[in-house]
Amino acid sequence: AQSVSQHNHHVILSEAASLELGCNYSYGGTVNLFWYVQYPGQHLQLLLKYFSGDPLVKGIKGFEAEFIKSKFSFNLRKPSVQWSDTAEYFCAVNARGSSASKIIFGSGTRLSIRP
Amino acid sequence: EAEVAQSPRYKITEKSQAVAFWCDPISGHATLYWYRQILGQGPELLVQFQDESVVDDSQLPKDRFSAERLKGVDSTLKIQPAELGDSAMYLCASSFAGSPETQYFGPGTRLLVL
Numbered sequence: 001a002q003s004v005s006q007h008n009h010h011v012i013l014s015e016a017a018s019l020e021l022g023c024n025y026s027y028g029g030t031v032n033l034f035w036y037v038q039y040p041g042q043h044l045q046l047l048l049k050y051f052s053g054d055p056l057v058k059g060i061k062g063f064e065a066e067f068i069k070s071k072f073s074f075n076l077r078k079p080s081v082q083w084s085d086t087a088e089y090f091c092a093v094n095a096r097g098s099s100a101s102k103i104i105f106g107s108g109t110r111l112s113i114r115p
Numbered sequence: 116e117a118e119v120a121q122s123p124r125y126k127i128t129e130k131s132q133a134v135a136f137w138c139d140p141i142s143g144h145a146t147l148y149w150y151r152q153i154l155g156q157g158p159e160l161l162v163q164f165q166d167e168s169v170v171d172d173s174q175l176p177k178d179r180f181s182a183e184r185l186k187g188v189d190s191t192l193k194i195q196p197a198e199l200g201d202s203a204m205y206l207c208a209s210s211f212a213g214s215p216e217t218q219y220f221g222p223g224t225r226l227l228v229l
Binding site for chain 1: 118119148155156157158159160163171206215216217218220221222223
């Protein structure tokens with residue numbers, strides 16, 4: 001069975017600080033990996049995704065994530081955060097190749113940015 | 116831009132009462148998902164439909180929860196009777212058939228059971 005671990009429950013940063021949110025997954029096969037973001041009062045939306053190819057993927061709003069297969073990790077990064085990045089971030093995984101494969105979400109990391 | 120619609124946005128009920136949530140997916144999306152998101156946790160899939168058929172309901176508490184998508188378009192999730200532990204956000208999402216990796220989420224219905 002697949003599982004996703006996000007080790008940071010709540011991260012507090014000042015504006016312009018660099019961000020790295022950890023995500024590790026557990027699954028023996030090939031996976032698709034995702035980061036979703038939920039801004040206060042808004043829908044859950046896709047930030048970026050990795051299916052195959054270059055393990056460094058770039059998403060919206062300056063975010064990027066690196067897939068390290070040997071570490072089963074898919075950490076989210078941003079070099080300089082803004083106050084508007086305050087949100088909850090969810091790492092997720094699904095097994096590749098199955099049309100019925102469900103997405104498994106991590107428990108989320110709440111990011112608070114001090115202006 | 117097309118969106119997944121959900122109603123109501125908020126629902127307060129007393130335990131043992133029945134509640135129902137409605138979802139209208141993006142037009143053309145054959146696959147519809149209902150998730151439950153408990154405060155402090157990530158969304159957990161309750162049920163997945165492909166058109167009008169249930170594909171996965173392994174995490175749906177079938178003694179009290181039911182879901183239907185009779186015409187393969189909009190869907191209703193029902194809880195009867197509601198329990199205190201059902202307080203959560205109920206999210207609906209949709210995707211094209213065969214593309215579970217590209218889901219679009221609705222705004223959710225926040226349920227509070229008193």
